[in-house]
Amino acid sequence: MRTAADDLMARARIRNAAIDLFGREGFGVGLRAIAETAGVSLGLIRHHFGSKAGLREACDTQILEEIRAAKEEQFLEGDPAANMLRNLASLEQYAPMMRYLIQAMREGGPLARQFVERMIADAEEYTEKAVAEGVIHPSRDPGARARFLTLAMLGGAVVTAALDEDPEPQRSMRRWLDQMTLPALELYTQGLLTDSSMLETYMTYMKDPPDGAAGA
Amino acid sequence: MRTAADDLMARARIRNAAIDLFGREGFGVGLRAIAETAGVSLGLIRHHFGSKAGLREACDTQILEEIRAAKEEQFLEGDPAANMLRNLASLEQYAPMMRYLIQAMREGGPLARQFVERMIADAEEYTEKAVAEGVIHPSRDPGARARFLTLAMLGGAVVTAALDEDPEPQRSMRRWLDQMTLPALELYTQGLLTDSSMLETYMTYMKDPPDGAAGA
DNA sequence: GTCTATATAATGATAGAC
DNA sequence: GTCTATCATTATATAGAC
Numbered sequence: 001m002r003t004a005a006d007d008l009m010a011r012a013r014i015r016n017a018a019i020d021l022f023g024r025e026g027f028g029v030g031l032r033a034i035a036e037t038a039g040v041s042l043g044l045i046r047h048h049f050g051s052k053a054g055l056r057e058a059c060d061t062q063i064l065e066e067i068r069a070a071k072e073e074q075f076l077e078g079d080p081a082a083n084m085l086r087n088l089a090s091l092e093q094y095a096p097m098m099r100y101l102i103q104a105m106r107e108g109g110p111l112a113r114q115f116v117e118r119m120i121a122d123a124e125e126y127t128e129k130a131v132a133e134g135v136i137h138p139s140r141d142p143g144a145r146a147r148f149l150t151l152a153m154l155g156g157a158v159v160t161a162a163l164d165e166d167p168e169p170q171r172s173m174r175r176w177l178d179q180m181t182l183p184a185l186e187l188y189t190q191g192l193l194t195d196s197s198m199l200e201t202y203m204t205y206m207k208d209p210p211d212g213a214a215g216a
Numbered sequence: 217m218r219t220a221a222d223d224l225m226a227r228a229r230i231r232n233a234a235i236d237l238f239g240r241e242g243f244g245v246g247l248r249a250i251a252e253t254a255g256v257s258l259g260l261i262r263h264h265f266g267s268k269a270g271l272r273e274a275c276d277t278q279i280l281e282e283i284r285a286a287k288e289e290q291f292l293e294g295d296p297a298a299n300m301l302r303n304l305a306s307l308e309q310y311a312p313m314m315r316y317l318i319q320a321m322r323e324g325g326p327l328a329r330q331f332v333e334r335m336i337a338d339a340e341e342y343t344e345k346a347v348a349e350g351v352i353h354p355s356r357d358p359g360a361r362a363r364f365l366t367l368a369m370l371g372g373a374v375v376t377a378a379l380d381e382d383p384e385p386q387r388s389m390r391r392w393l394d395q396m397t398l399p400a401l402e403l404y405t406q407g408l409l410t411d412s413s414m415l416e417t418y419m420t421y422m423k424d425p426p427d428g429a430a431g432a
Numbered sequence: 433g434t435c436t437a438t439a440t441a442a443t444g445a446t447a448g449a450c
Numbered sequence: 451g452t453c454t455a456t457c458a459t460t461a462t463a464t465a466g467a468c
Contacts, residue, residue, distance in 0.1 A: 107378065162322060179360055
């Protein structure tokens with residue numbers, strides 16, 4: 001009897017090997033290493049994907065599909081984005097996807113852009129709902145806040161992974177999420193500054209900037 | 217009469233060209249491109265630095281020295297770390313250093329580790345001072361808070377740069393700093409959550425975790 | 433100190449047999 | 451669909467002339 005793994009066509013095996021190696025070692029990894037991992041020849045990669053860029057694109061597409069599927073599972077609980085990430089980071093099942101995403105955010109590219117922008121949009125949506133329910137303070141600029149919070153969280157994970165000796169981004173992300181929980185909750189609850197003069201000064205300054213120095 | 221640039225020995229010219237190209241295009245850039253930019257031959261790089269790793273190390277050392285010098289200048293104003301970064305990001309003089317640091321944080325390595333850990337230590341020191349002065353709330357874990365705030369700020373800059381179409385990390389960092397100012401100030405001033413139940417629940421949970429599931 | 437020329441290895445791309 | 455064999459390019463490393 002054939003198992004699910006045996007059923008995988010060579011094309012899918014190559015793609016999965018590529019996702020694994022791209023995620024573990026970055027997109028600089030050679031096609032030969034991917035071929036060896038998939039147990040096929042170099043020529044077969046070319047046959048199925050045309051080029052390395054074509055393979056990368058197929059991987060991106062697959063990851064987007066896996067994200068969609070994972071979200072569908074996770075979002076039933078109605079958790080905010082950070083908790084979704086936490087769930088994904090704790091399930092071995094999602095490790096290749098997480099590795100790939102971390103690498104993609106490190107090296108850039110269309111998939112990373114799409115993923116991050118989607119995370120930001122989701123965060124804004126959740127935040128809006130939470131504001132309506134009265135559990136989160138309203139913001140002077142909800143879009144900027146969602147972008148800031150999301151980039152800070154994802155960026156912390158990416159840099160933690162990049163600096164880590166541990167070659168397993170999955171573990172780095174877990175570590176980041178674990179060590180940020182207390183300070184983040186504390187910051188979200190009590191803030192940081194004891195008075196609001198800095199914010200007020202900034203708001204006043206932005207309303208009437210000296211010269212056109214807003215972005216200079 | 218000889219200008220300062222003319223006085224640069226070939227060794228320094230190579231090193232500066234490498235810092236520039238590493239910063240602009242990442243550490244994957246070839247030695248030939250560096251040789252061409254510096255106006256020297258491939259062999260001369262080998263003569264002065266032995267290998268690509270040797271050149272990278274020399275660049276790292278130089279950047280550390282530039283950071284030290286820049287901090288000495290900037291820290292006279294007593295600004296917190298974020299403001300130092302803002303100042304550095306706004307001065308064209310520091311552009312190569314900033315580019316190099318962003319790349320280093322993307323790709324990892326000893327320099328990035330050293331830089332980030334130093335930033336965290338500085339942040340903790342500043343925060344401690346600010347807490348003593350009563351302008352910042354005390355934290356349940358000052359070290360974790362400094363690490364979280366610093367990694368979030370640096371990480372946001374790194375991911376913004378990685379996702380940016382703009383190939384100039386300097387500009388990405390400026391954009392990140394600009395767009396994070398309002399939401400960050402707002403978050404630092406008013407927090408995010410309207411009540412403290414989440415934090416209290418977490419503190420209670422951590423004091424008496426079910427099983428040994430603290431890190432699971 | 434600085435160069436040219438070359439060695440060696442690895443990459444992605446290609447052609448064609450089966 | 452899958453393979454082997456090879457090409458062209460590029461990478462770093464090396465040797466030795468001037």
